[in-house]
Amino acid sequence: MHLNRALIVSLAAALMVLSVTPVSFALTGPGVIRITERHVGGGRVDIGRPGPSIGDVQVLRELLYNTNITRSPIGRAELTCTYTGTTARHCVGTFFLPKGEIVVTGPLLYRQLFELAVVGGTGLYSNVRGTLTVTSLNSGSHATDLLLFRLVP
């Protein structure tokens, strides 16, 4: 009787330990992620004189696509950029992908082609490093960018 109770307690403790231990699915080698994004919203907080000026904050909201797999969005991105000049900005953003999040940061001088540093991530991209190169494929209301993550675990 005492033996059965001890066995049940031990099994319960083991299940509890397993349930709180995160399962590791981190990258094991260099990888490249090629996806596209479409601008879907955001806004700018205009501080100081009207128009882009130092201190303004711009928020960008994007939907992420991998058209080789599906036409539906596979994730989203949110970037917050603080103007450091009339055009220069410093951005911090998070890309929400199906298997994890990638956090980027860095300067943005020209919206058409810029590069940000990948500083970390979660899930599959835990502790990931690398670069994100963003190339504008077209402009306008349905602006589409090519995102190229070059990741190193």
Next chain:
Amino acid sequence: MSGGVVRLRHSVAVRMVMASALLSVLVAAVFALEQLAVSSFRDASRQEARAKDVGRAAVGLEAVVLDLESGLRGYVISGNRRLLGPWRQTRAALPGRVADLEHLVSADPAQLERVRELATEIEAYQRDYALPLIAIAGQDPAAARTPIASAEGETRIESIRRRFTRLLALEDARAAASTASANSRSQRAHALGIGGLAFSAALVLVLGFYLAQSIGRPLRAMAAAAAELAAGKLSVRITGSGPGEVGELTGAFNSMADSLERDRRALETQNQLLLEQSRLKSELVSIVSHELRTPLTSIIGFTNVLLNRPLDQAARQRYLEIIEEQARRLASMTEDFLDLQRIEEGRLELRQELIDLVALLREQEQLFAAQSTRHTLKFELPPDRPLPVRGDPDRLTQVLGNLISNAIKYSPAGGEVELAGEGSGDVVRVRVRDHGIGIPADQQPRIFTKFFRGEAPTRGISGTGLGLALAREIIEAHGGRIGFSSAANQGSTFWIELPAAAKYTGAQG
């Protein structure tokens, strides 16, 4: 059958064919190895040539990519859209270049996969970088001229160049491996070829030595033996047989020499016989002269007396009887000679009549009993039992008379002459035994030889030496046998055996 198989297995022809076949196989193997080496070299050369073609195509494609990058960079920096004309022409040439490269490596799936990956990356460079950058440069030249834009292009081009380098290195490595393999195979093939040729040469030497030993030597020995044989040395023989046909030839030579030696011995024996016969004939002439002269002298002498002297009737009668007796003796001798001639010519004719040898013996006993007072003829014949045979009564009488006459003549001291007869099974046997001078052992083998008389002439015993020879011919012509046993000074026993005309059983005696 098995003997035939063994002969076939050991025949020189089969051995030569097997050796030639082995030599042919070796030469064919050497030729095949050399062909393999040549084929390997040809494959390696093809591989090397292909590697060079791939290298040329890859370098050409790489140059096109670099031209694209250079043209793009020129346009971005200068903003001159006219520079895009050559860029577009260069870009239009890309698919053909890629297709050429794919075609060259199509036989190598791994390299083909690498070329396709390379083509994909070049396509990505254009689609994801070059074309957007041209568009950006059109909208905002400053945005396209940033270090970030340049670095992205360099990164992509560098990645593409690394793929080119890897592709070429692998192609070169494969060509080098193929060449090394061809060299290795060629060296092995050459080594094996040289070994095969050396072995073939050794085999030829062994074959030559074998031919010299197994054929040449026996043939030389045979030639030497043939020369000796031709020189008259018939005892020469070849020792050692040799293989197959050579052995048969050696055996045939030895058989021929045996035959020649045997024939020469026979000729020598025959020659001896002829010489002996010649001697005997010379002796015969002397004997005949003497034998004929004696009765002829008597006949002539008594005839002269009868013609020239007056004689009373009794004397005339006695002289005439003497003349008749001598004439009969002459006739008998003449008859012997004629018989001998008939026998030698195969003209002796025998009648076939049923004869009782007992009766013949009794007739001869009566005939000879009165001829010598010193001899007693004693009979040992089965009582009231005939000894029937089939034959010529005159000839058999002649034989019995000859045997009894000899028994009397060769018993000069007189004594008993025993005549015996008996039947046993299918044979009738007659014996004539005397106790006379006998026949020395050294003369016994020739006792039935024509004209042989042994010691008779020196002992003054008359005769021609034909009696026993004729007796044997006559008895053998009747299907019988004649023989004797004798010892010097102990007398002789002559016997004849003839097929019985009726079967004798034990009960009949």
